Amino acid sequence: MPTLRKRSSGILLHVTSLPGPYGCGDLGPRAHEFLDFLAETGQTWWQMLPVVPSGAGHSPYSALSAFAGSPLLISLERLADEGLLQRSRLAPSGGLGGAVADFAAAERFKQERLHEAFEAFETSAPGEVRSEFDAWAHSEAWWLEDYALFMALRHERHNAAWWEWEHPVRLREHAALEEAQRRLAKRLRFERFVQWQFDKDWKCLRAAAAARGLGLIGDIPIFVARDSAEVWAHPELFLLDREGWPIVVAGVPPDYFSKDGQFWGNPLYRWDVMRSRGYDWWIARLRAAFARFDAVRIDHFIGFHNYWEIPGHAKTAREGRWMPGPGAEFFERVFAALGGVELIAEDLGIVTDEVKALRDRFDLPGMVVLQFAFGLDPESRNYQPHRFRRRCIVYPGTHDNDTIVGWWKDQGSASSTRTPEQIEKERAFVMTYIGSNGRQIHWDMIRTALASPADTAIIPAQDLLGLGSEARMNMPGIAQGNWRWRLTRPLPRGVGRRLKALTDAFERAR
Numbered sequence: 001m002p003t004l005r006k007r008s009s010g011i012l013l014h015v016t017s018l019p020g021p022y023g024c025g026d027l028g029p030r031a032h033e034f035l036d037f038l039a040e041t042g043q044t045w046w047q048m049l050p051v052v053p054s055g056a057g058h059s060p061y062s063a064l065s066a067f068a069g070s071p072l073l074i075s076l077e078r079l080a081d082e083g084l085l086q087r088s089r090l091a092p093s094g095g096l097g098g099a100v101a102d103f104a105a106a107e108r109f110k111q112e113r114l115h116e117a118f119e120a121f122e123t124s125a126p127g128e129v130r131s132e133f134d135a136w137a138h139s140e141a142w143w144l145e146d147y148a149l150f151m152a153l154r155h156e157r158h159n160a161a162w163w164e165w166e167h168p169v170r171l172r173e174h175a176a177l178e179e180a181q182r183r184l185a186k187r188l189r190f191e192r193f194v195q196w197q198f199d200k201d202w203k204c205l206r207a208a209a210a211a212r213g214l215g216l217i218g219d220i221p222i223f224v225a226r227d228s229a230e231v232w233a234h235p236e237l238f239l240l241d242r243e244g245w246p247i248v249v250a251g252v253p254p255d256y257f258s259k260d261g262q263f264w265g266n267p268l269y270r271w272d273v274m275r276s277r278g279y280d281w282w283i284a285r286l287r288a289a290f291a292r293f294d295a296v297r298i299d300h301f302i303g304f305h306n307y308w309e310i311p312g313h314a315k316t317a318r319e320g321r322w323m324p325g326p327g328a329e330f331f332e333r334v335f336a337a338l339g340g341v342e343l344i345a346e347d348l349g350i351v352t353d354e355v356k357a358l359r360d361r362f363d364l365p366g367m368v369v370l371q372f373a374f375g376l377d378p379e380s381r382n383y384q385p386h387r388f389r390r391r392c393i394v395y396p397g398t399h400d401n402d403t404i405v406g407w408w409k410d411q412g413s414a415s416s417t418r419t420p421e422q423i424e425k426e427r428a429f430v431m432t433y434i435g436s437n438g439r440q441i442h443w444d445m446i447r448t449a450l451a452s453p454a455d456t457a458i459i460p461a462q463d464l465l466g467l468g469s470e471a472r473m474n475m476p477g478i479a480q481g482n483w484r485w486r487l488t489r490p491l492p493r494g495v496g497r498r499l500k501a502l503t504d505a506f507e508r509a510r
Contacts, residue, residue, distance in 0.1 A: 002044050002215030002294055004342050004365055004393070004456050009508040010045025010217070011038060012399065013461040014060070014473070015073050016101055017486040023096040023106025025486060027201040028075030032208055037491055039212040041500040042509030046209065047217035047458050049399060049483075051202075051292070055225050057479050058103045061299065062225040062266075064151070067143040067288050069198030072106055076113055078201060083124075084117035101484045118193050136199065137192045142284070143229075148191035149177065150229035152184040162232040163244040170244060172233070202292055213510050217344070217458075218293035220285065222300040222307075223250045223266035230281075231267055237274060237281060238267040248309045251317035252300075255349055258477040261308070261317030268309060271326050279330055283337045290341050301345035301364075304330055305355045331362045344393055348372075351379065363391065368454065370445055371397045371407050374429045376422060384433070385452040394454035396445040396463050399473040403462045404442040406469030442466040443498070450506040457508060461487070464495050 002008070018025025018034060025031070038046055052063035053070045060070075079085040096105055125133075137144060153169055154160070168176030181188065209216055224230050226246060231238055239247045250266040274282065289296045298304075303325055310320035335341070345359045347366040359366050373383035381387060388394065396404050408427070412420040430436065436444035442463045449457045462471040462485065474482045503509050 002213070004295055004344070005391075007455055007508050008044035008510070009450060009457040009459065009503055010043045010047055010215075011461055011464070012047045012395070012458050013487075014049040014399070014483075015051060016103075016483070017461065017473075019097065019487045019489050021090075021092055021097045022076065022109060023092075024072055024101040024103060026073045026075055027198075027205050028077045030490070031075075031205055033490055035205075035208055035212055035214060037496060038214055039510075041496045042503040043214070043499075044508075044510050045215050045217050045295075045456070045458065047297070048219065050219050050221060054103070054483075055227055058101075058483050059474075060219075060483065061221045063221075063228060064154075064225070065143075065147050065229045066220075066224050066285055068147050068195055068229070069202060071114060071194050071198065072103065072110060073201070074110065074114065074194070074197050075201050076110065078204070079113070079117045079197065084120045085113055086116075089113055089116065097488065099486060099488050101486050103484075114194055114197075115190070117197075118190050121193060122189075133193065133196055136196050140195070140199075143288070144192060144195060145188075146233035147195070147229040148188045149181060149184070150232055151191045152187040153180060155187060156184065161227040163226075170232075206292065215294035216292070217295045217297060218289055219297045219299060220289055222298060222303045223264065223268070226265065226267050234281065237270055239270055240267055246312045249312055249314075250303075250307065251310045251320060252308050252349060253317060253320060258317075260477075261320070262477045263310060263314070263317045268307070275326060275329070279326070279333045282330070283334060286334060286341070287338060290338065295342035295344060297344040297346055297367075299346045300349075301347050301359065301366075302349055302351065302355050305352070305358050328358060328361060331358075335362065348398075351382075365391050365393050365455065367398075368392050368394050369396075369398060369401065370394065370449060371401050371404070374426045374433065375418070376425070385448060385454075388453050390453050390455050392454045393456045393458055394449045394452050395458050395460070396442075396449050397460060399460070400476050402469050402472050403460070403467050404445050405463075405466055406472060408438065408441045409468065440466070446499075447502055450502050450508060459499075461491065464491060464499060 015027065015031060016024040018030045020026060020028065020030050050060040050063060051070055051073060052060060052065055053068050054060050055062045055064045076085060076090055080087050080090060092109055096102060096109065153165065157165060162170060169180060206216060235244060241247055246267045248268050250264045250268055251262050253261045305325050305327060306322045307325050308317065308320045309323045310317055343364050345364040345366045347355060347359055348369065368383045368388060370383065373380055397407065401407065402410065410423060412418055412423055431438060434444050434448045446459055446463060449459065471485045473485055
């Protein structure tokens with residue numbers, strides 16, 4: 001079984017970034033082909049972004065549910081294999097296989113075919129298959145029923161956010177919810193069916209990964225979106241007023257990514273209520289994540305020590321203040337309930353000694369990003385490979401960074417936090433430190449990551465291809481235009497041979 005405690009490596013590639021004909025990547029044949037590429041190149045890990053249904057800006061970090069799977073990731077080919085979809089319905093009428101994900105077109109195309117598959121299931125599924133579906137839905141009812149009703153009500157109201165609904169359903173009055181369940185019974189069954197299909201696709205992928213000796217690394221944002229089933233269904237867990245408006249919201253102060261900080265807008269937790277309930281909601285969330293993944297990265301780990309609280313009426317993140325998080329007690333409860341699960345602490349940002357102590361108390365691997373290793377910030381020194389501790393995950397860059405080539409060529413754009421002078425000094429230091437002339441900076445940085453003492457090295461797919469800023473996945477603090485990069489074809493065999501040679505040379509092969 002893969003473990004983060006052995007020397008290994010892998011690739012960071014979100015599922016929607018896989019190639020394919022449906023507007024964005026999914027859990028169908030191309031995902032299994034990517035598993036073959038990982039196995040052939042000696043990798044151990046496939047790391048991806050959250051696989052939940054994306055919300056505002058198509059961001060997987062602003063999801064409609066913390067528990068559901070994204071319908072966009074369901075394999076239409078597998079529905080056809082099950083006889084629920086005509087194969088003639090698999091071919092898109094327009095070009096949906098481009099280098100930029102078209103989430104809106106993908107959703108229109110897939111939703112229509114998911115409805116067709118559902119109708120076929122309702123009219124022709126054998127009794128034993130119906131019983132299998134009903135048993136699965138019953139076992140998942142603890143989250144599925146709230147999610148299905150949330151999505152059905154949202155659909156009925158043309159995707160209006162839940163705080164725009166009429167008072168009885170917005171505030172979850174019992175009679176109003178019962179009436180909605182009767183009125184929307186078929187839509188509820190459709191939403192359950194979609195989640196069942198996702199679950200089957202996921203189990204197939206995970207079994208295929210395990211058969212190849214590969215592990216899957218998932219990602220959990222510390223906060224959830226305001227427009228989500230969880231905030232609507234459990235307002236008592238969040239700092240909201242009686243009408244559902246956030247009293248305070250999440251973000252981060254000014255940092256490497258943004259001069260004004262980042263105003264995320266997520267509602268913050270009532271940690272006192274969470275504590276009184278033994279953190280049961282969080283434990284359920286993590287248990288569900290480990291049913292899908294072998295290791296899980298917790299985004300914004302710093303928030304468990306302290307978090308940036310911004311008034312709900314504020315204009316920018318600069319108006320926030322630090323507040324204490326739940327600390328060690330939270331992780332004590334988690335590990336007591338779940339055992340020795342493999343968590344990754346996304347400990348980037350303002351990493352104080354207290355944050356490091358919390359991470360180290362539970363022996364969690366943190367993250368080191370090579371792009372941060374050569375600047376003037378005093379923290380940069382801790383990202384230099386000769387200072388690494390083994391118990392960490394090294395990345396040339398993450399989904400929030402520019403690509404290596406884009407970072408190398410940056411001259412100090414309007415969004416940059418580095419001056420041209422700082423960039424020149426940084427570039428000179430990089431060439432000295434890693435022995436590069438800059439002509440193949442992406443491979444030089446990949447080699448540096450793989451050669452480092454870190455137990456685990458994860459390489460973004462864009463860097464394997466030497467792509468520039470056009471392939472950047474996310475620009476933190478910018479709400480639109482993110483998450484859209486994707487492959488147009490599988491990773492080339494030549495790239496695979498070079499990756500395998502380096503993986504073997506630095507003793508990271510499985």
